[in-house]
Amino acid sequence: MARWAPRAERYRYLPAEPVLRTSLPWLVALTVLLATLGMAVGLSLVGGLTALGNQMSGGFTIQVADGNPDRRDERSQRLLSWLADREGVVSAARVPGDEMQRLLEPWLGDTDLAGVLVMPAMIDVELAPGVEARRLAAELRSADPDITVDSHADWFAPVGQLGTVLAVLAMGFAVLLLAAMAAIVVLGVRAGLGRHREALGILHVLGAEERTIAGLFQYRFALTALAGAAGGFVLAVLLILLIAELVGGLGSGLLLSAGLSPLAWLLLGTVPVVAVFLAMMTSRLTVQRALAEQR
């Protein structure tokens, strides 16, 4: 018996039990596997949506509406040269007329618009990450008060909310699975107390402390949970890597290609740790309560 095992285990206060032949380690493995996978899906969706949001929201579109096409072009040109000197502007370009024609075709048909309507000029501005679109837009407006500025961030706010909802759902899923596992640990401990009833009665009369007995169960359930959690987590990581490989192979996954950030991996790593800790505390408390009931 390992040196770091508690005395009660080293001196076999209770008979050793082949834990791998019970269902508990497998149930812990399944719990950790599902909780880790669920969190991975949640986190990578969040990561993907955040990346998408950043990609799309780091810019704005300027509309210069002017009845006089020449003045419209002149104003646009002024804005473009003003933007060209700004730091943090990755690109600023006028949306070409034929592209605007193409964008409007579904509504207006293939009439030559330029001849019929005076279209506003549209300038797409892409900003470097971290540049504050709002301030730049304000500056632009003070330079030319008659323009309209549409920040892309406003359009993508719901995407950020969706990400938050998914993250909460993934966490909730993991928490529920862990709670179910804790309930199974309670049943396992109670069954163990029943199986060892006679030996426990003898230990009681010989003056063994309740915390010694609780510690013995805690140690056993921690080891069992550790074996299950390690197995379940390793399997989960392998599956995540495999799925990432497959998604990468498709070359499409805008969402999942963002992958899992180091922070996300850290969060996933807490799943087996929490599972083992939970099994330990649950078993200890269950034994303490059971012994307190019959003293």
Add this chain to the structure above:
Amino acid sequence: MGPLARFENVGLRYGTDSEVLRDLSFRLDRGAFMFLTGPSGAGKTSLLKLLYLAERPTRGRLTLFGTDVGAAAPEELPALRRRVGVVFQDFRLLDHLNAFENVALPLRIAGVEEEEVAAHVEELLDWVGLSRKRTARPKTLSGGEQQRLAIARAVINRPDLLLCDEPTGNVDPEMAGRLLHLFQELNRLGTTVVVATHAMQLLPRIPAATIMRLERGRMQDPSAYLHGSDDRAAATLSAAEGV
């Protein structure tokens, strides 16, 4: 230093049944040797259970080692239990442990160092004649061997109080005599001994012993059982001289 145990109007009931022990009032002096007799179902085992703190009085007051066990916090009880050795009627040895480990258990529970455990256990196994069975499982021992093993476990940590429930129940008369002699020896070394038994023929063998007779949970003839306990010095001396 008061008596080892003091019963004051102690009553005991299991659940909602009627009382199995009623109005027990007596004191168990330190160093005493007491026989507990009475017909089957009289409450002998129940009285021992009170003394080894497997049950607590449902009425009255029991003071053990100066502690009121009814009022004691649950955390105080294990330490008190470790001062009591018990030989159960059915031995209650642990079947997953061998003879050595069974005897070592009370020392290990008390946190004694392993070297000391080994020395003590070997010595005691030798004393009860089980040295050669040290690695045997209880199930593979004869009734008498199991009994001696149970006694070795009960006395290994030099209890202040030794309780024996029908210790001569399933042994031949010769073995019964030897066991009694062993208890006397321990008593001489300072252990208070209580032996519950039907076997009336054992009583005369320890003339100094106090005899308490229970019938339907009550103490019979309280004056009679007090015989021999009013002069402790004489009692201890006669006990020391053996049967």
